Amino acid sequence: MNLSEDSLLALEQARARVQAQTAQARTLAHDASRMAADVRTAAATRSSVGGEVRVSATAGGRVERIDVSASAMDLDAATLSRLLTETVREAQRDAADAALRRMAESLGGSSELVAATRRRIDDQYAGPTTGRLDA
Numbered sequence: 001m002n003l004s005e006d007s008l009l010a011l012e013q014a015r016a017r018v019q020a021q022t023a024q025a026r027t028l029a030h031d032a033s034r035m036a037a038d039v040r041t042a043a044a045t046r047s048s049v050g051g052e053v054r055v056s057a058t059a060g061g062r063v064e065r066i067d068v069s070a071s072a073m074d075l076d077a078a079t080l081s082r083l084l085t086e087t088v089r090e091a092q093r094d095a096a097d098a099a100l101r102r103m104a105e106s107l108g109g110s111s112e113l114v115a116a117t118r119r120r121i122d123d124q125y126a127g128p129t130t131g132r133l134d135a
Contacts, residue, residue, distance in 0.1 A: 035106040042102060044094030048083045055084075057091035059099035093125040 042059035052072035056064040066088070072080055100121060104114045 031106065035103065038102040038106070039099040042095050042099035044091050044098055046087055046091035046094055048087045052080070053083050053087050055087045055091040057088065057095050059095040061092050061096075063088055063091070089125065093121070096121045096125065 039059060043056060043064065045054060045056040047054045050071070052069050052075065054065075054067040054069075056066075058064060066084065068080075068084075072083070075083070100114065100117055103117060104111070107114055
């Protein structure tokens with residue numbers, strides 16, 4: 001080989017590396033977009049222990065629906081308020097946990113982003129849950 005052929009070969013190899021890196025970047029961007037959509041759509045429904053209230057919420061904390069049973073009307077206002085507040089919080093936590101599971105499936109359980117998100121969720125929703133998770 002001469003200098004010209006060596007230079008052309010080196011340029012062709014560099015071009016091939018850049019093309020491979022570009023393809024990998026496209027794949028990673030697509031995967032990140034899909035994971036973000038999965039996380040955004042995570043939701044959960046939770047019922048109070050006695051079934052008086054049922055709440056559906058998203059991982060972002062938005063409450064989608066609250067159903068109050070007829071038996072809830074027999075409760076005093078303070079008890080019903082407490083049940084609603086607890087059940088909303090539990091539905092939000094369940095949805096956040098569902099989003100975290102989706103992240104772990106995409107990134108792996110040992111991902112630092114998954115670990116940081118888990119810590120943030122644990123801090124935000126500290127305390128035990130008492131209601132019943134609905135399928």
